[in-house]
Amino acid sequence: MPGRNIGVCDVCAKERPTWALTKCHICGHVVCQKCATFAYGRYFCSKRCALFFFHDEGLDEDEGEET
Numbered sequence: 001m002p003g004r005n006i007g008v009c010d011v012c013a014k015e016r017p018t019w020a021l022t023k024c025h026i027c028g029h030v031v032c033q034k035c036a037t038f039a040y041g042r043y044f045c046s047k048r049c050a051l052f053f054f055h056d057e058g059l060d061e062d063e064g065e066e067t
């Protein structure tokens, strides 16, 4: 048993298993899948971050470790 794989959603502040959490690609906030905004093929903590990504797309992109 490798410890508790539990994290806290930055939006709803509830504890979630890490598999249900995702990291915002823009601001780095950790959000659960219920709170996350899915856009452009990835998750964001909010619509604002999704829009930011849309405007900012192509700047950087190299951490493909979300499988």
Ligand SMILES: [Zn+2]
Binding pocket: 009, 010, 011, 012, 013, 014, 031, 032, 033, 034, 035, 036
């Ligand atoms: Zn949440």
Ligand SMILES: [Zn+2]
Binding pocket: 024, 025, 026, 027, 028, 029, 044, 045, 046, 049
């Ligand atoms: Zn964000």
